[in-house]
Amino acid sequence: MDIKKGDPLLRIENISKSFFNIKVLDSVSFDINRGEVNAIIGENGAGKSTLMKIISGALKPDNGNLYLDGKIVFFNSPVDAQKSAISIIYQELTVFNNMTGAENVFAGREFSKYGFVNRGKAEEKTKKILESLKPDLDCTIPLSKLSPAEKQIIQIARALSIDSKIIIMDEPSASLSSGEVNALFEIIRKLKNKHISIIYITHRIEEVYRISDRVHVLRDGKYIGCVETKKAKSETLIFMMTGKKFKDLYYKENLIPKKVILDIRALSKKDSFQNISFKLHESEILGITGLIGAQKTELARAIFGLDKVDDGEIFFNNEKVNINSPLKAIRLGIGFIAEDRQSQILFPLMDVVFNITITLLNNLSKFGFIDFFAARRVTEDFISKFKIIPRDPERKVKTFSGGNQQKIAIARWVSLHPKILILDEPTRGVDVSSRRDIYKMISSIAKENSGIIVISSDLSEIINISNKIIVMHHGKIKAYFDSNEISEDNLRNLL
Amino acid sequence: MNFNNILFALKKYFPVITIGLVAECILFSLLTPSFLTFSNFLTVARQASINSIIAFGMTFVIITGGIDLSVGSTVALAGVITAYGLSSELSIALSIIIGLICGLIIGVINGLVVTKTNIPPFIVTLGMMTLVRGLAGNISNGYPISIKNHSFLEIGKGYIANIPIPVIIMFFIFIIFHILLSKTKYGAYVYAIGGNQNAAFLSGINISKNLVFVYVISGLLSALSGIILASRLFSGQPSAGSGFELDAIAAVILGGTSLIGGIGNLVGTIFGAFTISILLNGLALLGVSYYNQLIIRGFVIMFALLFLAKD
Secondary structure (H helix, E strand, O other): OOOOOOOOEEEEEEEEEEOEEEEEEEEEEEEEOOOOOEEOOOOOOOOOHHHHHHHHOOOOOOOEEEEOOOOOOOOOHHHHHHHHEEEEEOOOOOOOOOOEEEHHHOOOOOOOOEEEEEEEHHHHHHHHHHOOOOOOOOOOOHHHHHHHHHHHHHHHHHHHHOOOEEEEEEOOOOOOOOHHHHHHHHHHHHHHHOOOOOEEEEEOOOHHHHHHHHEEEEEOOOEEEEEHHHHHHHHHHHHHHHHHHHOOOOOOOOOOOEEEEEEEEEEEEEEEEOOOEEEEEEEEEEEEOOOOOOEEEEEEEEHHOOOOOOOEEEEEOEEEEOOOOOOHHHHHEEEEEEOOOOHOOOOOEEEHHHHHHHHHHHHHHEOOOHHHHHHHHHHHHHHHHOOOOOOOOOOOOHOHHHHHHHHHHHHHHHHOOOOOOEOOOOOOOOOHHHHHHHHHHHHHHHHHOEEEEEEEHHHHHHHHHHEEEEEEEEEEEEEEEEHHHHHHHHHHOOO | OOOOHHHHHHHHOOOOOOOHHHHHHHHHHHOOOOOOOOOHHHHHHHHHHHHHHHHHHHHHHHHOOOOOOOOOHHHHHHHHHHHHHHOOOOHHHHHHHHHHHHHHHHHHHHHHHHHHHHOHHHHHHHOOOOOHHHHHHHHHOOOEEEEOOHHHHHHHHHOOEEEEEHHHHHHHHHHHHHHHHEEEEEHHHHHHHHHHHHHHHHHHOOHHHHHHHHHHHEEEEEEHHHHHHHHHOOOOOOOOOOOOOHHHHHHHHHHHOOOOOOOOHHHHHHHHHHHHHHHHHHHOOOOHHHHHHHHHHHHHHHHHHHHHHHH
């Protein structure tokens, strides 16, 4: 693989961007060369997506410039970027599900005469492009009938149809099976041969090794550096991404599981999960993992009473229960922290005191009147115990970082001393130091005789914080391990 | 104590609309001598009281992200029912109670339909608005029902310590419901449901119960307002309260409550109501014609909302 020497195709110079006084990108500068696959890695919140939005024209930087082929460029919208041959394929595929593949490829650039659209021409051209990508992909059917991998290929076809010189792929493997990822990498190699540069955003280090020529690292909005992939050691990359050595990333204590607190037997829900059986003990952390589509969240929702089940039984503390609403689950002592904390858990416009004590109000009120002093005291306890920063109980929650918001969400449940706490992707969008704080929080709750279920698609995380692991696949339990019985690689191969 | 500190303290306790209110007062004081008098202030307050009481109830509903368009019709129905009771020789207390019960029932129905179906509050209360207006017309046969009971008429025209009784009622209602909204757990649940209904549900808050609660408050306070109005008009009128929902909503929004829900309070609402009342009072003192008043009022509200939206 020859890396073309000469002037860089794209130069990024001193790009900075802030949102609401939070600096998301801080003077980022680096180059992208022709015909290279450049991986950009970084933790959640490092600024990768924001940087890509700026390069592809969806956002304007506060400072800094972009140079394409040596000439300075200004993008007022994604259309400008596309005219300059930069395309982006987003993680949340921005496609028109109701239109066909060909219509998607040429959306906004339809072949038309006097307003009448020539659909046939679009289909002909799309088929030609698909020949080099996936010849058997039908571009005449609506996108809703295609798999996520196929939708992605349509997006790549679109980028090619505009003669893109740079294609940005933002976490492309998130919803793909390992077979589909292999197919994607084949396509990327073909694109390289056409001298197209690929910018590949990911936080999965193993993909970086498989496909990239160089890897750039972002951390907390700053550009840390770049390494030639051949020469990059994984400890180095992790250290660049997190600023921490591997041993400081996670936290697990030796817990001694006590009695069975939750016994799930043959739980099934039509079109979702089947025959799920497992036991959860007090003072135990059970990790549930699997790809997107494994129905892990659906299982959690059913246990918390949000969805009905069609078959199976749930035993709580050895008594059979029928959990048909969150209220019932909470009364039993089950807490649930949903994946999307902003839209599902937090009250962004209210302050920390409100967010933490809202579930405690019954205990904090006399004849309905809230004891605000007590509420504030409880909140301040949590702020110092869990290191919620900034330490201002009256600050509105939407102004806190993702990690601190998550701590606030967890603190709300901790105050209720739940017997079981289910956390769905608890460290998604959380910075590295907050993550360790959260693992410690989880551990301390478990030590107080709670049973914890952590759902996560981050294999490294699951292995390093759980005592037991369940692997789910398409709604069934594929495997059940003690966490010290298995390595991360073996776990990955199971998925 | 520098400027920033003073500004911060002011911002905390006074809604943004205060600037507008103060500006109005200054403007009208300069334009006409009859504005800045004690008796005119009482007139303003009395004018504001009817709308304010309705607006207090509306505030609760809007904080939950809903809206109640049936308040104006409830004003009419409550007035008609109370007048009917009085004309049938029922005691004052009983007549008032049946008037309030109307408001309660309307609120319960509004709340139940909103929570049990997916129909947006706008549509539900719009339907109720028409239904209740029809009911009021039906019961009264389309004619105003005269009220001759002198004690009852004292409510509308009487004074206690030189303050009109409607104004005193307004302040009591303000204090009771302000405490309810800001100091009790029921108030906290209202903000929770409005701020993030999903999160409120996941926190174990009973959405149905609390939503019915806010619509009942709106219904009850509209009925109370209708009873006071009937006293002032010496009759229960089936056409009363027409358009009152818009005035109430205007007062609530000017006071800083957002239609999206989750934020707002009664202090803002009472300031909003007074801002509108002072505007109308000043324009009337200046001899501005009715339709010109409407035009100016519309402009002022739009301008104020633009300014508020920047926050």
